[in-house]
Structures are given as C-alpha cells and as structure tokens.
Amino acid sequence: MKQIYKLVSLLLMVAVAWSCGEDDNMDAVGGWTIAEPALTAPAANAAIALNEATPAAKTRFEWSAAVASNKFVVSYAVVLVPAEATTFDNPLLSITPGNAGKDLFAEATAQQIDYALWTACYPAGAAVKLKWAVVAKAIDQSVVASENVTFTRFATEYFPSTLFITGDATEAGTDVTKATAMRAQKNADGDLTYVFDVYTTLTKGGTYTFRDKASLQSRVYGGKEFTLEPCGTAITAPETGQYRVTVDLINNTYNLVKIDQWSIIGEVTENPWNVDLPLAYIGNSIWQAKLDLLQPSPTSTFIIRANNDWTYILKYVLGTDNKLFIESEAAAAGVKVDNIPSKEAGTYTVTVNLQSDKYTYAMVLDPSSQPAKPIIGDTKSPDGDAVSGNFAITGDLPSTLFLVSDGQSVGELTKDGNKFSSVNYLPLQQSKTYQLNTKADGSGTIIGEEEVAVARDQAYLIVLDFDAKKLTWKYYNFKLFHWKDPDGWDAHKEIVMTYVHPLTFTVKATLTGGFVCKFNSPWDVQFGTADTALSGTMQNSSSSANYPGIVQDGDYKATIVVAPDLQSCTYSFVKQQ
Numbered sequence: 001m002k003q004i005y006k007l008v009s010l011l012l013m014v015a016v017a018w019s020c021g022e023d024d025n026m027d028a029v030g031g032w033t034i035a036e037p038a039l040t041a042p043a044a045n046a047a048i049a050l051n052e053a054t055p056a057a058k059t060r061f062e063w064s065a066a067v068a069s070n071k072f073v074v075s076y077a078v079v080l081v082p083a084e085a086t087t088f089d090n091p092l093l094s095i096t097p098g099n100a101g102k103d104l105f106a107e108a109t110a111q112q113i114d115y116a117l118w119t120a121c122y123p124a125g126a127a128v129k130l131k132w133a134v135v136a137k138a139i140d141q142s143v144v145a146s147e148n149v150t151f152t153r154f155a156t157e158y159f160p161s162t163l164f165i166t167g168d169a170t171e172a173g174t175d176v177t178k179a180t181a182m183r184a185q186k187n188a189d190g191d192l193t194y195v196f197d198v199y200t201t202l203t204k205g206g207t208y209t210f211r212d213k214a215s216l217q218s219r220v221y222g223g224k225e226f227t228l229e230p231c232g233t234a235i236t237a238p239e240t241g242q243y244r245v246t247v248d249l250i251n252n253t254y255n256l257v258k259i260d261q262w263s264i265i266g267e268v269t270e271n272p273w274n275v276d277l278p279l280a281y282i283g284n285s286i287w288q289a290k291l292d293l294l295q296p297s298p299t300s301t302f303i304i305r306a307n308n309d310w311t312y313i314l315k316y317v318l319g320t321d322n323k324l325f326i327e328s329e330a331a332a333a334g335v336k337v338d339n340i341p342s343k344e345a346g347t348y349t350v351t352v353n354l355q356s357d358k359y360t361y362a363m364v365l366d367p368s369s370q371p372a373k374p375i376i377g378d379t380k381s382p383d384g385d386a387v388s389g390n391f392a393i394t395g396d397l398p399s400t401l402f403l404v405s406d407g408q409s410v411g412e413l414t415k416d417g418n419k420f421s422s423v424n425y426l427p428l429q430q431s432k433t434y435q436l437n438t439k440a441d442g443s444g445t446i447i448g449e450e451e452v453a454v455a456r457d458q459a460y461l462i463v464l465d466f467d468a469k470k471l472t473w474k475y476y477n478f479k480l481f482h483w484k485d486p487d488g489w490d491a492h493k494e495i496v497m498t499y500v501h502p503l504t505f506t507v508k509a510t511l512t513g514g515f516v517c518k519f520n521s522p523w524d525v526q527f528g529t530a531d532t533a534l535s536g537t538m539q540n541s542s543s544s545a546n547y548p549g550i551v552q553d554g555d556y557k558a559t560i561v562v563a564p565d566l567q568s569c570t571y572s573f574v575k576q577q
Contacts, residue, residue, distance in 0.1 A: 034074060036145045037066040037104075037134050045148050047127070052154035055111035061095070062105045066136035066143060074138045075101035078108075080116060083129035088144055092116045092130070093217075114154045119212075119219040121231040124157040159249055160212035160219070163196040169206025169237035171283060179214040180285075182247065183356040188334030194249040199259065199285045199354040202243050207234035210247055210254075221247070228252040242281050244312075259306050261287075262314070262352055266302025268293040268342050271384040276308050285355045290366065292380075294345050296390045296472045297465055301339030303327075304352055304361065314352070314361075316340040322360045324352070345392065374448060376428060376462070376473045377455035383496070385521050388474040395447040397466040398438045405432050409440035411462075418466045424564035425459035425475070427502035436464070436471075457501045459562065476521035476566070478505045480558050485516040485546055494522075497558070506559040508576065513553045516546035519560050519571065527560065527569050535572040549573065 041062040042048065048059060061078045068074055079091035093116035097103035122128045133146035166172060166179035182196035202208065210221040210228075222232030228247060235254070244257040263276035279287035294300070304324070306312035315330070315337035317323035330337045340361065347369035351362040374391050381387060401413040401420045410428070413420035428434065433451040438444030447464070448471065454460075458475040465472070477499070483492030497505040497519075511517070519527040519538065528544030529536060532551075538544065538560070550556070555576040560569040 032068060032070040032072075032141075034066050034068045034136055034138055034141055034143045036143045037063040037076070037136050039063045039132075039134060039145050039147050042132070042147075042149055045150070047150040047152070049152040050110040050114050050154055052110070052114070052156055055109060055114075057110045058107040059110070059113065060105055060107050061132060061134070063134045063145065065104060066134075066145075068138040068141075072138040073102065074136050076104070076106075076137075077101065077135045078106040079133050079135060080113070081131050081133065082120070083131055083148060085131065088133050088135060088146070092120050110154075113151055115158065116217070117151065117153050118158045119217065121219065122153055124153055125155045127152045159192075159194050161192055162212060163247060163249075164211045164214050165198055165200065165208055165245060166211060166214075167206060167208030167234055169203045169208040171201050176211065176216055176218075177214050179211060181214075181356040182210075182245075183359070185329075186333055188332065190334070195246065196249075197244055197246040198356060199242065199244050201281070201283070202237040202240065202245075202256075204237055204240045206237050208237060209234045223254055226254055226256075228254050244306075257306075257312070259312075261308075262304055262306055263308065264291065264293075264302050264304055264350065266339065266342075267296055267300035268302045270294065270379040270389045271381050271387050272296075274384055274386060275381050276305070279304075279350065279352060285353065285358075287352045287354075288349065290347060290349050292347050292369075293342065293350075293363075294390050295342045295468070296388070296470055297468045300342040302342060303339055316361075322362060324354075324359045324361055345390070374471075375453045375455050376434070376460060376471075377458055377475065379455070382456060383477060385479075386474065386476055386524055388472060390470045390472040393436075393448040393464060393466075393469055393471045395445070395466075398445065398447065400438055400444075401447065401464065402437050402440045402442075403462060404435045404437045404440065404442040407442050410434065412440065413462065413464065420464040420466075422460070422462040425461050425503075425562075425566060426564070427457075427459050428454045429457050429501055430454050456499075458499055459503050459564070476525055478519055478521050478525070478560065478562075480507055480509060481518045481520050482509070482511055482515055482550075484512070484514070485548075488515070497560075503564065504559065504561050506557065508555060508557050511550045511554065511556050511573075513551045515550060516548050517550060517558075518544070518546055519558075519569065525566055527562075527571070529571075534574070536570070538569050538571050540567050540569075547571075 066074050076097050078095040079088050080093040081088055081091050095106040095108055097106040117128050127150055129150050131146045132149050133144050135142055135144050163182045164179035166176050168174050172178045172180050180200055182198040185193045185195040187193050211218040221228050221230055222234050223229045242259045246255045261278045263278045265276045269275045277291050279289045282288050304314040313327040314324045315327045317325050318336045318338055325335050325337050327337055347366040349364045353360050379387055379389050397418055403410045411422050411426045414423050433453055436447040461474045463472045478497045480495040483489055495507055495509045497507040499505055525540050526542055526544055527538040527540055529538045529547055530545035532549040534549055557574045560571045562569040
C-alpha cells in the first residue's frame, strides 16, 4: 500500500511541475514580447549596383536573433519596400530564409532584385531607394527592423517572355493565379517579338489588366485608348463578346478585334466558297460545332475565317498534324501555311482551339453519320448563286457512261482520264428518277445506285470522279439585276428568278424606265447585251454590256432560256397590263 501511495505522490508532483512550466511559457496574449533583430548586413544606407553581366550574384541579408521572452521559436522573412513605404504589408520582394524561416540570413540574386524593381516600374539603370526589413514572428506577435538601402537596376530594360490577362471582365475572373495565358509571337528567326495575343470573352463594364506572370509578384499593365501603361489603371471592357486581344510591349499598345464567329468555308460545303458554316464559342479560347462536311475530291480543301471576312484566315501549318496560323501573319513568323485538307464526307465535330499553347484544329467523325443519300440537288442551301454537292458512288471505271431515265438517254457523259462529265448543264426533274448506265437505253452496267433521285427541277452539271468515288453536281440560280447607270449601283436591285423546266428562268418585277439590266448568277455567269429590243439574245461574259431596253416604268415579266453550256441565252421582257 505504501508503494502505491508513493507512486501517486510522485505523479502529482510531476503534474504540478509541468503545470508551472506551461504557465511560464503560455503567458496571456500580450504578456510576452519579442526583441527586435539587429540588422548587420548590408550596412546602413548601402548602395548596391546590380550587374546584369552576373545575374546570379547574390546579395546577402544578415541579422542577429530576435528572442521571444517566453522562449517561443521565432521565424523570419526579409522584405524590400519603397523607401517612402509606411508599412511592410506589400513588399516588392519577400524572401523566406532557410530552415523553414529560422536561419539568420537570406540571399537574393541580382536578377531577382532587378525583376522585383522592374515589376514596380522603376526604369532600367535607375538608382532605387528602398528599405530592407526583417520581420520576426512568433505565434501571433511580430516585430520589424529595417534599414535604408539603394539598388541600381540593370542598365538594359527587361522584357517578359510571357503575358497573362486577368480581371473581372475576363473569363478567369480576378484570381491572378488563374489568369489566362497569352500567346507569345515570334519572328522568322524564332525570336520573341514581345507581341502577345489571346482569344477570350470580355464582359462589358468589367475591367482587365495584363501581367507577366500569373502571380501577385508580377508587373501590371493597364492603359486607356489602346495605349498600354505599365503599372497603370485597369482597362474597361467594351460590349460583351469574344475578342482577339493583342498587346505590343515594344510600342506600348493594345488592340481589340471583336470575333463574332469563326466559320468554315471552302469546298467541303454545299455551296463551295460561298457559304460559311459557323462554329460556336464554348469558352477558354475554343470554338466547336457539329457539321456535315463534303469531299468533292481527295484534294478538296477549306479554311477557317473570322466574321465572314477575308481579313483573319486560319490555315494549316505545313509539316504539322493539325496546327493553325493566321495567314496574314505567317510570312513574318517564318511559317508556311496552306488550305486545310478535307476528309471523307460525313458529320464531324470540328474543334478550333486557340489557347496560347495550342492553335490547333480537330475533326472527329460521328460514327453514326451515314454517307450522303444519292440525291442530285439535295442541299440545305438551295437558293445560293452557285449550288453544288456530292455523294459517294460505286463501280469500276467504264469506257462509256450515260445518264438515263425511263430507258432513254438524258445525256452522254464525256470521259477525261478517270473522270466523266456531262460538259453541258442537263435539265433534270424532281418527278423522275435517273440511272448512270454504260448504255444509252439503260441495258448496260449500272454505276452506283439503281435509282438516283433529284431534289428539285434545275439544270445540272454532273461530274463523276472514279478516283475519288464521288459524283458531284452543280447548278446556278439567276437574278435580274436592275439599276441606274452609271451612278446608281449602290442602290441596285437583285431580283431572284424562278427556274422552269427546261432551262428557263422567269420573274415578274417592277422596273424603272431608263435603268439598265443584267441577268446574273454572280459572278460566274453574266448575260447582257447593248441591244434595246425587248427580246433577243445575250452572251455570257464578264464584259457583256448592260441591257438598256427598259424605257418605260412598269411591271414586266422577264424570261431567259439558257443554252446548255450557259454561254448564251434568249431573253424577253413583256410589259404587264
């Protein structure tokens, strides 16, 4: 029993002793202090010239220990602030000593210090008066010791190799660490031009700035009226939309180009080089759409352009799998570009990625997409000027080929190498079905489908390419152009005509006496004549005369019957009562 009592007594004594020690170390908040560290190097009012020839040379900051009255561990941070600063909360440079901040010295390279001064927009070669300070901290208490120092910046101005856009007007918002990277442009020698660009959404009324790093320890570029201002105020965004934002650090400018859409145009559309297939912006510099694309021949191509215009055109970078480049900027960058090669006809998810490190396109075939139906004239854009399309065919190259309907030849196709062409425009009807046959009466070998439908009455040019295994069709719609000559072109009328089988186009329109006319499918076919008769013949030529025969105001029925080769037509204007 005595032994148990002695053990209990011993434990109680240890607990009391521990309690006393803890009370000594855990004074109430404010009941203990930290002594200021004594700064020892650099000396007071030291002047240090940073040498760009030795950017890795180090400046060593030293001090004696700061001691907490309760023996708590003290950690340190070294900061540089402007000489006129009244606090140390927003340093130009902050350095954590080794040993988790417990060492009594810290070092910074000449390059680190020069960069910190550059971010604050001190010019190259400037002698910058600063304070260097040691912040000593234990638990929730801290003390600061500071001393004056002057650093002279590198003589050569620094230009960053990276740039970011940030702010509440941007997609990434105000978190600087999530700022959107911009693309650094290079010249033909591969050197940086210090021009940067990015495609992004800007939100009206919000603001944005540019930074050389996605970090608060970086230089801020603001500006106004397209002039860039280092350490300037944030820029206010214009109307909400997608923009190409370009920054030129050499000339201190920025520029905005609103991108209403990127779209595909070329030989992969139903109306080649006349219809844009738009891509939708899905965010983060990416545009995408699911599109039905054609391939009239293995060499068919397309481009990607902005705003239905020919100013900003994206083309394929030769020698790469899927890289893109702005055509107008390619030569200066030493990049060779060409139209984008097509793929087999089908439904594709087309993606254009214009992120800073991408500039690529992707075409992913929808596995459920089916080959186009064998229907001549099947199009989503039937009212275009020159309308075309294609579909796959099967069969070996024959020696002769006819387009047949009801056992009779509609037209013989002319062989040229591995292609057959109708040469002339064949008047086909929706009410009939057709067949490609090696004999005029339909008793020979069938090429392709047994029956080929026609979507609408029209005059079609038919071409079969047995290398590509494609049938391509094409037709023209016509318009009656009517205007005051010579100074009234800007107010001209384009009156759409209706096709009537066979080879006829007609329209009823109100015409003005003294105005001139032309029958056009702009601008491949242009029928005109200098004759003033209300009926006659016109020739197809880009230099054909404007027709001057309408001398009285009134309603007219205008009709043309085109020759199968579209090189001429007969015309008539009949004044309506």
